[in-house]
Amino acid sequence: MSEVLTAPLVVEFPFTRSLGPVQSAFLTGLRERTVLGVRARDGRVVVPPVEYDPVTADELRELVEVAPTGTVTTWAWNPSARRGQPLDTPFAWVLVRLDGADTALLHALDAPGPEAVRSGMRVRIRWAAERTGAITDIACFEPADDAAEQPHGRPHGGEFADPVTGITAPARLDYTYAPGRTQSRYIQGLAEHKTVGERCPACRKVYVPPRGACPTCGVATGEQVEVGPRGTVTTFCIVNIKARNLDIDVPYVYAHIALDGADLALHARIGGIPYDQVRMGLRVEPVWTEGARHPDHYRPTGEPDADYDSYKELI
Amino acid sequence: MSEPARGPVRDVAIVAFGQSEHVPDSAETSEVEMLMPVLHDVLARTGLKARDIDFTCSGSSDYLAGRAFSFTMALDGVGAWPPISESHVEMDGAWALYEAWVKILTGEADTALVYAYGKSSPGDLREVLTRQLDPYYVAPLWPDSVALAALQAQALIDAGHTDARELATIGAHRRGRPDAAPGRQVVGPLRTGDCPPVVDGAAAVVLAAGDTARRLADRPAWIRGLDHRIEAHALGVRDLTDSPSTRLAAEHAGAFDAPVDVAELHAPFTSQEVVLRRALRLDAPGSTVRINPSGGALAANPVMAAGLIRLGEAAAAVQRGDADRALAHATSGPCLQQNLVAVLEGER
Ligand SMILES: [Zn+2]
Numbered sequence: 001m002s003e004v005l006t007a008p009l010v011v012e013f014p015f016t017r018s019l020g021p022v023q024s025a026f027l028t029g030l031r032e033r034t035v036l037g038v039r040a041r042d043g044r045v046v047v048p049p050v051e052y053d054p055v056t057a058d059e060l061r062e063l064v065e066v067a068p069t070g071t072v073t074t075w076a077w078n079p080s081a082r083r084g085q086p087l088d089t090p091f092a093w094v095l096v097r098l099d100g101a102d103t104a105l106l107h108a109l110d111a112p113g114p115e116a117v118r119s120g121m122r123v124r125i126r127w128a129a130e131r132t133g134a135i136t137d138i139a140c141f142e143p144a145d146d147a148a149e150q151p152h153g154r155p156h157g158g159e160f161a162d163p164v165t166g167i168t169a170p171a172r173l174d175y176t177y178a179p180g181r182t183q184s185r186y187i188q189g190l191a192e193h194k195t196v197g198e199r200c201p202a203c204r205k206v207y208v209p210p211r212g213a214c215p216t217c218g219v220a221t222g223e224q225v226e227v228g229p230r231g232t233v234t235t236f237c238i239v240n241i242k243a244r245n246l247d248i249d250v251p252y253v254y255a256h257i258a259l260d261g262a263d264l265a266l267h268a269r270i271g272g273i274p275y276d277q278v279r280m281g282l283r284v285e286p287v288w289t290e291g292a293r294h295p296d297h298y299r300p301t302g303e304p305d306a307d308y309d310s311y312k313e314l315i
Numbered sequence: 316m317s318e319p320a321r322g323p324v325r326d327v328a329i330v331a332f333g334q335s336e337h338v339p340d341s342a343e344t345s346e347v348e349m350l351m352p353v354l355h356d357v358l359a360r361t362g363l364k365a366r367d368i369d370f371t372c373s374g375s376s377d378y379l380a381g382r383a384f385s386f387t388m389a390l391d392g393v394g395a396w397p398p399i400s401e402s403h404v405e406m407d408g409a410w411a412l413y414e415a416w417v418k419i420l421t422g423e424a425d426t427a428l429v430y431a432y433g434k435s436s437p438g439d440l441r442e443v444l445t446r447q448l449d450p451y452y453v454a455p456l457w458p459d460s461v462a463l464a465a466l467q468a469q470a471l472i473d474a475g476h477t478d479a480r481e482l483a484t485i486g487a488h489r490r491g492r493p494d495a496a497p498g499r500q501v502v503g504p505l506r507t508g509d510c511p512p513v514v515d516g517a518a519a520v521v522l523a524a525g526d527t528a529r530r531l532a533d534r535p536a537w538i539r540g541l542d543h544r545i546e547a548h549a550l551g552v553r554d555l556t557d558s559p560s561t562r563l564a565a566e567h568a569g570a571f572d573a574p575v576d577v578a579e580l581h582a583p584f585t586s587q588e589v590v591l592r593r594a595l596r597l598d599a600p601g602s603t604v605r606i607n608p609s610g611g612a613l614a615a616n617p618v619m620a621a622g623l624i625r626l627g628e629a630a631a632a633v634q635r636g637d638a639d640r641a642l643a644h645a646t647s648g649p650c651l652q653q654n655l656v657a658v659l660e661g662e663r
Contacts, residue, residue, distance in 0.1 A: 004343050009437075011381050015450065023451055046552060048452045054547035074473065074555065076465030077503035082442070084457035093462045093502070095551050104551030106453055106466075114503055119473045135452050169455055171446060175381035175437040180345025211391055212348045218365045218394025220351055 005184040009177040015169045020051040024165055025063055025158030030137035033127050036156055037064045037101050044102035045153055048135070064153035066100035068125040069144055073097050073104045077114040086140050092117045096141055100153030108140040122147050133164030182212035185224060190294050195286075197262050199223040205263035228259035231298070232306040233282040234315045235265075238275055253278040257298055258314040265314050272299030281305035327419045328528040328535030329659065330521050332627030332634075333357035337516035337615040340436040346375070346385050350432045350517045351392035357519040358428070361531040365394040368521075369424035371401045372415040374408035374431040375619050378443050389432065400424070407431060408518065408623030409581070409645030409655050415522055416541055425524045426531075432517035433619035440513050440618065447648065449548055461510055461584075463649040465502040467555040468586035472504060474556045477589045482509050485585040489613035511583040516617030518624045536630035536641070536659040540568030543645075543655035550650060558594040561644065561654040565595055568656045575658070576638035577605050579625040581645045583612040590651060591644060604642075608632070622646060626657055633661040 019027060022038050026049050029036045038049035039062040046054065053060055076093040078085070085091075086108035094117075095104035110126065111117050124144035131137035179187065182198060186209050189196035197208030198221035205214065206225045214221055236255035242248075253275050256265035270278050271287065283303040286295035333356040341349055358365060371393055375386050382388070386403045395401060404410045408431020415427035435443075441459035448454040471477050483497035486508035498507030521531070528535040544560035544567075546553050565571060578597055582588035588611070592598050597606060607613075609628040612621045622645025629643035638661070645655040 006342055009381050017450060019451070027451075046549075048549070048551075050549065054549065054552045073551075074466045074470040076462050076469055076505075077500070078462055079500060079503070082457060082459060084455075086456055093458060093466055095466060097551070103549065106458060106550055107456065119469065135455050167451065167455075169450055171454070173378070173381060173438055173443055173446070176342075177381065178342035178345075178437060180348050181343060182348065183345065211388055212345050213351055213391035214394070215391040215396045216394060218351070218354070218392055220348070 003184065003188070004178060004181060005187055006176050006178045009175040010172065011175065012170070012172040015171055016166060017169060018166045019164065021158070022049045022051045022060065022063070024163050025160070027133040027135070027137075027167065028160045028164045030135070031131040031133040031164065032160055033068070033131075034156075035066050035068055035098060035125070036158060037066050037153060038062060039064055045100060046103045047098050047101035048105050063156045063158040064100065065156040066098045066153045067150040068098070069147040069150065070096040070098035070101070070123060071149075072109070072117070072119055072121045072123055074119055075109065075117050077117065086136065091140065094123065094141060096123055099150040107138055110140045110142050116143065121145070134167055180212060182210045182221065186210055187293070189226070193288055194226055195228045195259060197225050197227045199225050206261060207264050208259060208262045208266055225261060227261035228286070230283060230285045230301055231257040231259035231262070232311045233270065233278065233280055233284060234258050234311050235280060236270065236278055251275045255298070256315070257284060258311050263314065268295060269297040270299070271297040279305065281308060281311070323420055323538065323540070325420050325422070326525050326528070326537055327416055327522055328532070328537045329626065329630035330523045330528050330532035330535050331357045331360035332518070332520045332631050333360065334518040334620070334624055334627065335516045337514040337617050339512070339514055341434055341515035342436065346380065346382070346389045346432055346434060347392040349434070349515065350389050350430060353517045353519050354392055354428070354430060357521055361521050363426065363521065363531065365428070368426050368428045369400065370415055370418045370427040371399055372403065372411040372418075372427060372429050374404045374406050374411040374623065375433060376405055378446055379440070379618060380434040380437045393428070407619050407621065407645055407647050409626055410543065410647070412520065412522070412623060412626055413541060413543060413655060416538060419522060419524050425527050427522040428519065429522060429623065430517065430519035431620040431623045433617045434515040435513050435618050436515050460649065461505060462502045463550065464510075464584040464586065465505045466550070467590070467650045468504050468509070468584065470555045471586050471589055476556055476593065477586065479504055481589070482585040485588050486613055489607055489610050491610060491614070505584065505586070509585040511612050511616035514615055514617050516615065516620055518617070518620045518627055520623065520627050520630065532634060534634050534636065534661050536633035536661060539658040539660050540570065541655070541657045542567035543653065545653040548648075548652065553650070555650055556590065558590050558651050558654060561591060561594040561651065561656060564654050564656040565642075568658050570595065570642050570656055570658050573640060574602070575604055575640045575642040577608060577629060577632045577641040579609060579611065579629040579641065579643045580607055581612055581622045581625045583616050583621070585613065587646070587651055595642065595644070622655065629657070629659050633659050636661070639663055
């Protein structure tokens, strides 16, 4: 059994999202320590407010200011806070119906322990010290046994100076990437400067890099076949724009290369020859640099060009 | 008021079902390596070759394993070249089955292969699932999937619909260990016994119409009704103690027209089984329905495949003769946000 490789993989995006008029008013309001809801078609005040009616999908625009105090409708004790959550100590997740609202808002409640939390308890917003117009402008809720209910909201025009029109929501997920048996074998081969494809037991085609299955036959490829190291340029393009973080002078050539013995072309950069002299049929071989995990580029072997018929099926 | 009940325009059946072993960590295998044996198994049960399939539809999510366009790689395992008629949903495979069913109803296909897979082991599933939430008001708080289910469980307890003891009993029975302790608290009130195991796995079914189905299987599991409905995405707008979308889907699928022998419910959390049993009226006096004889998602919950597996398990019960009429349910989103219900029957 081969050793299966794994590697850390971080997927991270700073999502930039624009806001509609209702979301903009709500998030700008949070920045100004004002909580707005929107009146739905059935008369309910929805907090946090939505642009469209949750039942009828009608456009909603009638804003209502509600209180920063409210009542917990349900809760869940979170004994260990996870990355990105509102508090880094144990806390309760809560749905809170703010006074003047008919629906509940999800957030965190700072409480000493689960025995201090119950549905029906009174809470109030703890505002973040620095507010930017985001749901996290509410730092969390805190218990407020003394806060009297303020049952009615007040109409609000939703107008603020310098309204927030968008949010940037960073999202990061951490993975341990595992490429599986087939690709692990391929990568292990590269470590020995070998390019190892796999043969389909049905149609006998050799795939490189191998992905574990023959896409024509739908069966597992298993038999390992060392291909190359030499190959033939089947087609190519000239790159004129410098990629970020890539220390290669432009223009350069990126090519599909059919390694000898392979039935699928892989792609790589061509070096060691002026870019305008690269051609289909050019015979090339890999150039390895110290410590590299794959060929740095391919260069001409000096052999005569390959016959078009010998690689036309691989273009 | 509702339209008069009418059956589907074509008879379509599930004729085969297969699934992988569901394992906590499948680092040994890529998606296609995990999926391919299941595809071969399910095709072998019908005697069909991949080339004989008119339409292929799959369900999966790239967010699980962090592999972009992983479904295109998985297609290698089908034998998708030269090009086949194919589609994909970024949803549980139950919704891929729905698409395939509609395709067959239109007459554009007589057979369909439906598959789904999920590899949760490379990432942190509780975090990954936060990315399906409202990106403006909810996702920035990173409420994980167990926390949201726990809010629903507490609402159920507060409403008097269940208690910790009943939840623990459900969890223990579904795992086939009636004496098991409920485990440590994950997010209160939910304990480890209330939460689904995080596993990697794959599943596939074959659908066929009319006489083709009769030719491919001794006892096809005929789809008598299939419907799916969704609720508002804001948790605070919904009544978390009820599942009106499940009930509506069940009505449209004809689930209440006659009692069912078996119900396969996609309830990843014990508390969600309580909600579903109420919405589907499975606990009515005199009811003899067997709920989740497979163990359901509490026994194995390969995300993106667990809903399709409910349809497959219900169909398998019909095909084996263990049930004449079975209900299958699949869910998607936090706290049972979206629900699909199918009614399957064998010929008597
Ligand atoms: Zn082949």
